[in-house]
Amino acid sequence: MKMNEHIGFLVCLWFLLSGFCLGRFVVEKNSLKVTSPDSLKDVYECAIGNFGVPQYGGTMVGTVVYPAANQKACKSFKDLDISFKTKPGGMPVFLLTDRGDCYFTLKAWNTQNAGAAAILVADDRVEPLITMDTPEEEDARADYLQNISIPSALINEDLGDKIKKELSKGNMVNINLDWREALPHPDERVEYEFWTNSNDECGPKCESQIEFVKNFKGAAQILEQKGYTQFTPRYITWYCPESFILSKQCMSQCINHGRYCAPDPEQDFSRGYDGKDVVVQNLRQACFFKVAKESGKPWLWWDYVTDFSIRCPMKEKKYTKECADQVIQSLGIDIQRIDKCVGDTDADADNPILKAEQDALIGKGSRGDVTILPTLVINNRQYRGKLDKRAVLKAICSGFEESTEPSICLTEDIETNECLVTNGGCWQDKAANITACRDTFRGRVCECPILNGVKFVGDGYTHCEASGVLKCEISNGGCWKGTKGGRTYSACIDDRTKGCKCPPGFRGDGVNSCEDIDECKEKLACQCPECKCKNTWGSYECRCNRNLLYMHEHDTCISKAVNTEFSWGFLWVIILGFSVAGVGGYALYKYRIRHYMDSEIRAIMAQYMPLDNQGEVPNHNIHGNV
Structure with a gap:
């Protein structure tokens, strides 16, 4: 490597480490409950490894085994003819191993191949719990890394020693690993972020990111379209130290006058794409999400990133704006709006999108700073474990409040229906x-x-x-x-x-x-002397002796004849009364009207002709005599 390239690499390493080491890294934990023996019964904390498949939202019960040989699990147990597979009717085995001598991932891989259900790594020093991570890039090309499927947990040295002591006495140590509260689950919607990168030449981690996006796209779009989740893609960038802004290395890795930088994709500044090419494509992907979200279709981001990785790979020299625009156009998003969002990458000014991304790197509340790429943040808590469709979907499903999770979370390959x-x-x-x-x-x-x-x-x-x-x-x-x-x-x-x-x-x-109820037997009804009671289902029948009528509301018997005679006689009296009143009223009416009309006629005729009895007719002229 040339001297200037070496200096540039150190500069890159410096601001990368400034982002990693100065960040507030939060160790994500789950609960470990020892159920036996009595001397160890309690609830302890353990740290979730950044590999394998933690059972988010669930629990796992097993019995602890500490091997007599290969206690650090750095060698294959198969070579030692040792197996920890669960026997019929037996409990799953949690293998207890010691920290040191090899990578955590290799310990987990050897434990998984030996048939254990989970691995517990006992720390070898007195310190706060740490996150067991995958090896650095130069050591991360082992094929097994993406195939680790058992959960892992780091326990402190003191608990490890106590478990070993009980096992040496011949006591069985049973443990319940509990991830139900590993992620918050406050309501019926899950908010999650995926911190990623458009770079496809960074080795296994980049390959796993691309593969994850392809596999998870369908589930993510269903959850987003139906409003179950609120997803946001995020991109990590770093700033160049001020004293190196004008250096060739920072100018090749940064945009906007050193404000936003990314490492060289191949870690070789003399060939291929530069870090600033990665930053620009990251910005374009972030702007695509912004415009798609404003158009009411934020889930199109998954299509764009998937199609871009297929159509515009670095190795084919298609990692360009022209190729990106073709993908954008095929998805029906306005390219001009995205170009406006990207802005001038040579300007000595802040870019609002990337500035917001850098601000979001800093953790808030229970979430630590984002220092590992890729990182999944679910309900403001960092996900730990394998970047795998089923594992991530299981973690997202654990973020829903009980009984509000969508049907996709209740499928057989995600959880067991206990009902x-x-x-x-x-x-x-x-x-x-x-x-x-x-x-x-x-x-x-x-x-x-x-x-x-x-x-x-x-x-x-x-x-x-x-x-x-x-x-x-x-x-x-x-x-x-x-x-x-x-x-x-x-x-x-x-x-x-x-x-x-x-x-x-x-x-x-x-x-x-x-x-x-037998109303007759219990004398609850039909109690009059003349009554005869017969019980029926749900009721009773009551009859009277001789020619009598039963009155149910009064529980008595009365004569049918008296009742009939009285009724008709009273009715005839009423009818006769109305008839007499009608005839009398009509006669009175006719008499008075006839008398009044006769006197009126006589008065009128008296004014025009003499009558024999004129003097006897009263004068009705109201105006006086004529």
Whole structure:
């Protein structure tokens, strides 16, 4: 390497390390509960490794084994003819190994090949827990790195020594690894960020990023389109130290006068693309997401990044703006808006998009600074583990509040439906096919259901009963119901009252049974001297002796004849009264009208001709005599 290239590499290394080492790195942890022996029973913290597949949202139970040989697991257990595969009826094996002598990933790989379900690495020094990471780039080309699938946990030296001591005594040590609270799950939407890079020439990590984007695209777009998630892609850039801004190395790796830089893709400044080419493509991808989001289609980012990696690879010399524009145009996004967002990369000024990305590098709250590329942040907590579709989807699903996760999280390849076995121990009405068992990503919950607008209430475990005005339409509200002799009675009250009540004529709890009351035997009705009582199902019949009529409301018997004579006689009196009043009224009316008209006629005629009895006719002229 030439001297100036060597200096440039050191400069690059300096600002890279300034970003990594000065950052606030947060060790992500999960819970480890020792269930036996009694001397160790407690809950401890352990650090999640940055490889393998942590069981986010779930738990794993196993028994600890500390090998007699190869205790640091740096050699293959197969070569030593040692196996930790679970025997039929036995518990899964958690292999306890010691830290040191080889990479954490190699320990995990050898442990996995030996058949263990998980690896516990005991620290060899007194210090706070650290994150077990993959090897550096020059050592990261081992084929096994992306094939580690068992979860890993680093425990402190003291706990490791205590476990070894109990095992040496012949005591069984059982452990429950619990990831249910490893990620926050506050509500029905998950927010996550993917810190990535457009560089495709950085070795296995870049290859794994591209492969992950391709595989995860479908699930990510479904979650985003239906509003289950809010996704944001992020890009890491660093600034060039001020004293090196005008150096050839910084000018080849940075844009905007040293403000935004990326390492040389091949770590060779004499060939291939430069770091600034990577920064510009990162910026273009970030701007694509911004414009797509403003257009209401943020999920198109996944299509763009996937298509760009296929159509515009560095090795084919197509890592250019022209190729990127072709991909953008094929997805129907306005290129001019993206160019405006990218702006002038030679300007001595801040770029709003990249400035925001650098600000977002700094962790807030429980999230540490982003110092590893790639990094997935879910609900403001950094994901640890293998960058794999199933593993990441499992982690995202663990970020939903219980019972709000989408159906994609409840598929068989993501979690086990606990309601399928003994109904999860919850209440169930087999006849009506109603259950209180609800399958969630973290396990089942026993919660009384809502069915066709009818809410069931209860503890969800031993009982649930329908409530509300429609409750009797579903399984009769959980109440008793019986039919006999063409009559049907129900203990369900179709209103807002709770519980079941036997109808009149029955007694019982209203749920399991209602028994007919014998009103005759218990002398609850038909008690008059002349009465004869006959019990019926749900009621009774009462008859009277001789020619008597039973009055149910008064529980008495009366004579049918008296009642009839009285009724008709009273009716005739009323009719006769109305008739007499009508005739009398009509006669009076006719007499008075006739008399009045006669006197009016006589008065008028008296004014025009003499009459014999004129003096006897009164004068009705209101104006005086004429």
